[in-house]
Amino acid sequence: MSAGRTASVIGGGIAGLATAALLAAEGYTVTLLEARRELGGRAGLWEADGYRFDTGPSWYLMPEVFEHFFALLGTSASEQLELERLDPGYRVFTENGAAPLDIVADFEANVALFESIEPGAGARLRRYVASASDAYELALGRFLYNTFDDPRSLIGPDVLRRAPAIAGLGARSLNGLIQKHVRDPQLQQVLGYPAVFLGSSPFDVPSLYHLMSHLDFGDGVYYPQGGFSTIIDSIAALAEAGGVRILTDARVTAITTDSGTDDGADAGAAGATGARPKRSRRRRARATATGVRYLDAQGAEHALQSDIVVSAADLHFTETSLLPAELQSYPEEWWTERNPGPGAVLVMLGVRGSLPELSHHNLFFIDNWEDNFSAIYGSPSFIPDPASIYVCRPSASDPSAAPPDHENLFVLVPVPADPEIGSGGLGRRGSARVEGAADAAIQQIAQWAGIPDLALRVVLRRTVGPADFADDLNSWRGGALGPAHTLRQSAFFRGKNASSLVDGLYYAGGSTIPGIGLPMCLISAELVIKKLRGDRSGAPLHAPLAARTAATSSAPR
Incomplete structure (x- = not known):
């Protein structure tokens, strides 16, 4: 187990809170530091004059991911949240003045709707969603919970059986796949809009992401009564119940490290995920995280020591503002061609x-x-x-x-x-x-x-x-969601969840793997635990965490 070890977590959004809660369940003594007065990050709350606004995420999708996360902590989504399935899931308005379309909870009704607009589109919707569901099942079992540290985790009978289809889905855009199934522009938009959840467009994301249509046509669209702040409140309460100390108005100004040793690394090598711009060869320092420095609400500086540091803050900010240049796995030039x-x-x-x-x-x-x-x-x-x-x-x-x-x-x-x-x-x-x-x-x-x-x-x-x-x-750059899920910013091409130059420094949140959105942030928290355990599989962890044996744990990295 990890009893006696300490962890500092930067950021009180859903990824930071989830990471802190899971680390506490692993036996760490955890301190979470949030720069603002309130928790939630993008999933914020604003109340005024009797109104309550969620200031960020408002779609509850991928319910099995939420369920699995809560199960890791020995509870369930139904125990923590009051969920309502929405019917209709959503309504679509168009510029041409056509009657709005309702995508409803009954899949057969949606098939009939497509058929009424375009003869033959109903049957093609069935095939499209069946393919989306198959791709989603593969993603959950093989890719989303993967740290991409071991290429063997990406290979198995389930992947090999689908290899030709996967290759085809990676070779064309989502819009290209949609055009093969429906011709009506409005129906194309219904199938293409999930690309926006990925921070991109259907013209730029690979068609493998048609798996997103499983979420609204298969899983359905849900809403937590009381708003999305109830999710934040629930995870924060679970973290505190596990012993996490939460500090708000605590702005981290630096990640502290030991003096570092020269490991002779080639600065031009891709020590992290994705190809880096070529730079002159120079020797890079390597160090170990020792904690953080932060300012409290009065501006007083504090030093907090810990065995590991997890930053759930924006990855660009973490790398370029909290680390010295020689310890940045993702320096400023790495971001110049990123979306x-x-x-x-x-x-x-x-x-x-x-x-x-x-x-x-x-x-x-x-x-x-x-x-x-x-x-x-x-x-x-x-x-x-x-x-x-x-x-x-x-x-x-x-x-x-x-x-x-x-x-x-x-x-x-x-x-x-x-x-x-x-x-x-x-x-x-x-x-x-x-x-x-x-x-x-x-x-x-x-x-x-x-x-x-x-x-x-x-x-x-x-x-x-x-x-x-x-x-x-x-x-x-003031992005609302996080780096777009284009092909070169997805899976093993996305920012990894550990520094390549600072041992004991890990990352969570929407700018690292697996990506943007509340469910992905929950998975990113779990990936930190997998990294700490040395688990290189592509599968989710067994739940609950407390049930694991000491033999399954491992030292950091």
């Missing part, structure tokens, strides 16, 4: 009266989808207008999200990852470009959903811009 994913303008609205025109989840798709993504990811980039936007109405399912006879709307406008777009604010006090994007989104919702007086009914308004993501969350 940060989209930025976002978030708009939180309190609205007088009811909004039956909207479902809980709503997707607004413009006709020329490819141009929309080009505006966000192209060069030069700009805020698209109109934009393909997402609107969440949690008060449709959760009366506690808004005062009586009022509604709660959370609007996400994808924009370039660029802090120069500006910050948001309460009322209309944000930067001009942020508030302009918010105004355009409100007008778009009003027109497309048939709510002409929407703007007049807004009684509370707050915006968030890319500069807020950069300033408040240390997000690289």
Whole structure:
């Protein structure tokens, strides 16, 4: 076991909290340090005038990942959360004025919907989702829980049997695969929108990610009553019950190491995941993590010693701001050709009266989808207008999200990852470009959903811009989600979960493996435990953690 060993965890978002809880279950004495006053990171909470807003994630997907995580800690999702399956899962509005589409909980009804729009599309949807479910099963059992430290973990009868299909899925874009199954533009958008969850577009992610369609058509879409902050509260409570000490208003300024020894490493080698830009050969130092330095709310500096350090903060920030240049596995030049994913303008609205025109989840798709993504990811980039936007109405399912006879709307406008777009604010006090994007989104919702007086009914308004993501969350380039899941930023091409130059330094969160989103962050926490145990398999850990024997543990790295 790891009794007597200590760990410092940087960041109080879901990845940091989950990592701290699992480390405590492994026997570590854990201190978690969060720079802000509140926990949650991107999964934040804002309450005002009787409204409760989730300020980040709002889709509860991959329920088996949540269930497995809670099982590791000896509990269950049903014990920790009050989950409701949404029906419809989401509603789709289009620019051309067609009647909105509801994707419902009944798969057969969705098959019939596709068939009614495009003859033959119903049968092709069956085949598409069957393939997605098969790919998802393979990903769960072989890839998502993999540290990619042992190539043999990627090979087995299940992989070899699917090898031709996997090769084909990696060779074309998601959009290319979708076009083989449906021709109707609206149906193509329904199958392609999950690419946005991956911080990219269906034109750029490999078609292997069609597995995402298993989530809405197979698993279904859920909502935790009380909002997503209940997930954060639950994991924080489990961590504290396990003995984790949580410090808020504790801004880490450095990861401390021993003096380091010269190991003769070639600086141009890819000591971490992914090819690095070529640099001149020089000898690199190697060191061991010894703890962190941090500032408290009064600005006083403290030193905290520990046997290991896990940073669940943004990987770019961790590497370039908390480590000296000679100990950076991912120095600044490594990031120059990386894709940060989209930025976002978030708009939180309190609205007088009811909004039956909207479902809980709503997707607004413009006709020329490819141009929309080009505006966000192209060069030069700009805020698209109109934009393909997402609107969440949690008060449709959760009366506690808004005062009586009022509604709660959370609007996400994808924009370039660029802090120069500006910050948001309460009322209309944000930067001009942020508030302009918010105004355009409100007008778009009003027109497309048939709510002409929407703007007049807004009684509370707050915006968030890319500069807020950069300033408040240390997000690289103000990205809203994390590095995009393009082919060269997925799986073993993504940032690994341990430093190649500092022993005892590990990483968790959306900017490392396996990727972005709440479920992926939970898996990233588990991957830290696998790394510490020396477990190089591609399978999840057996639950609960407390049931493991001392023989299965191993020294760090």
